[in-house]
Amino acid sequence: MTSFAAADKSKPFIPLKAGGATDGWSNDDEATATCYCGAVQLKFATNPPGLIDTFSCNCYDCHKITASGMFATNFTVADTHLTHIRGHEKLTVFTQSRTIGTGSTMANHFCSICGTLMYRVRGDSPGKSILRVGTVDDFSLHETKLKPRVENYVKDRVGWLHPVEGALQVQASNDGPDAV
Numbered sequence: 544m545t546s547f548a549a550a551d552k553s554k555p556f557i558p559l560k561a562g563g564a565t566d567g568w569s570n571d572d573e574a575t576a577t578c579y580c581g582a583v584q585l586k587f588a589t590n591p592p593g594l595i596d597t598f599s600c601n602c603y604d605c606h607k608i609t610a611s612g613m614f615a616t617n618f619t620v621a622d623t624h625l626t627h628i629r630g631h632e633k634l635t636v637f638t639q640s641r642t643i644g645t646g647s648t649m650a651n652h653f654c655s656i657c658g659t660l661m662y663r664v665r666g667d668s669p670g671k672s673i674l675r676v677g678t679v680d681d682f683s684l685h686e687t688k689l690k691p692r693v694e695n696y697v698k699d700r701v702g703w704l705h706p707v708e709g710a711l712q713v714q715a716s717n718d719g720p721d722a723v
Contacts, residue, residue, distance in 0.1 A: 553683070554683060555568075556681060556683040557680050557681050561680075561682070562577060562578070562579040562580065563580045564578075564580075564584065564680070567680020567681065568681070569589065569684060571590075572590055573588055574587060574589050574679060574681050575680045576674055577678060578630070578656075578659035578678065579654070579657040582629070583627075583634060583661055584629050584630060585627055585674070587624060588620060588621070588624035589684065592624075593621050593623070594619075594620060594624070595620060595671060598616075598694065599615065599617065599691040599694045599695070600694075601698075601704075602695065602699055603699060613704060614704070616676035616677065616691055617673050617675060617676065618674055618689050619671050619674075620672055621671060622672055625672055633654055634653065635653050635655040636651065636652055637650075638650040647666045647668070648665070648666035649664070649665055649666070651663050659678060660678075661674065690710075691710045692710060692711065693713060694710040696713070697712045698714045
């Protein structure tokens with residue numbers, strides 16, 4: 544098997560040992576995102592107008608919800624371009640009313656089996672879902688179409704982590720509808 548570092552990132556790269564699902568796919572316009580155990584799978588647009596934005600976030604909510612102590616990599620998709628392929632009934636929703644920068648509620652949609660955070664929905668931004676790049680089955684998209692365009696909350700970035708190369712650096716949040 545080819546390692547991701549050695550893979551041609553202009554072509555789909557779906558590792559065989561990245562969670563329980565083996566049916567992820569991508570094409571020029573769409574791709575899949577699957578939870579770790581494979582029970583939940585989504586199909587989403589990889590181009591505008593369905594793909595709205597790509598960003599990373601260093602806010603304290605993202606430090607905590609990812610359990611990484613660092614950041615989350617995200618992309619926003621119009622709900623009109625998001626399909627639940629399987630496992631919609633397996634999602635558990637935890638809504639928090641106190642979020643770091645938005646002042647809005649945030650509904651977090653987790654796989655009830657393995658706990659993977661599949662997406663978040665802001666209360667003041669209907670019709671859009673914020674997906675996690677780590678759930679995307681085609682790893683080449685992580686470095687191409689889904690590479691963060693903006694890095695939010697750089698003031699809260701851990702000191703040993705470098706800025707996202709080429710991304711707009713925002714001290715707090717972009718304060719737009721796609722902010723986490």
